Amino acid sequence: MLLTTFQFPKAITTVTWDAAERIFFAASIDGSIHQVNLFSQREDKFATAIGGGGATDPIRIGDESGSTGPTGRRLISVG
DSSP: OOOEEEEOSSOEEEEEEOTTSSEEEEEETTSEEEEEESEEEOTTSOEEEOOOOEEEEEEEOOOOBTOOOTTOOEEEEOO
């Protein structure tokens, strides 16, 4: 079952997960690496999973150069 769809500004060539599967990194051929946190911290200090909308409610990953948004997305430029 498809749980969440992520859309990136460029085609993704490589994906890797951290050991706890709480963050993944997606890289494109131009050297852009997107860090995506799969959990966000609520005000009561508990973590909640992001997504869950399947194909009907994609999470769009934009060009957030060096900044961290509310869901913890970050663009890392290499080379």
